Amino acid sequence: MEAYLSFNGNAAEALAFYAKSLGGKILFSMTFGESPMGKDTPDSHKKKIMHATLEARGKQIMASDLPPGMAFDGYKGFSLSVQAKDVKEGEQLFKTLSEGGKVTMPYAATFWSPGFGMLEDKFGVPWMVNVDQPQS
Missing domain, CATH: 3.30.720.110 (Signal recognition particle alu RNA binding heterodimer, srp9/1)
Structure with a gap:
């Protein structure tokens, strides 16, 4: 199993922080604007992360920014x-x-x-x- 984190518009910053903190690297990253739905994506989200994968310490974390219109409720119930x-x-x-x-x-x-x-x-x-x- 791997963790998948949803961020409130700062996934790129978070993944860069984790890569540095954990001695890892970002294996894949695609913005909403780079995706096949890019032309239909609001300008506010074009540079936000649609999907990314970080590898560190022999494990992976996947992440994205929440899509337009989805509310961020924080992180609860896990570590x-x-x-x-x-x-x-x-x-x-x-x-x-x-x-x-x-x-x-x-x-x-x-x-x-x-x-x-x-x-x-x-x-x-x-x-x-x-x-x-x-x-x-």
């Missing part, structure tokens, strides 16, 4: 989770993803992990950063 290989990498991921956003649980050791934290990034997307317990 994107990223696994770090160790505490230091987890700390860096947490710091980078939370830049301009809101920390909802500070990054720290827990009973299940030597490093875990929760945040909402500057686009309002909820994230969890986790480090697995070392194998004994």
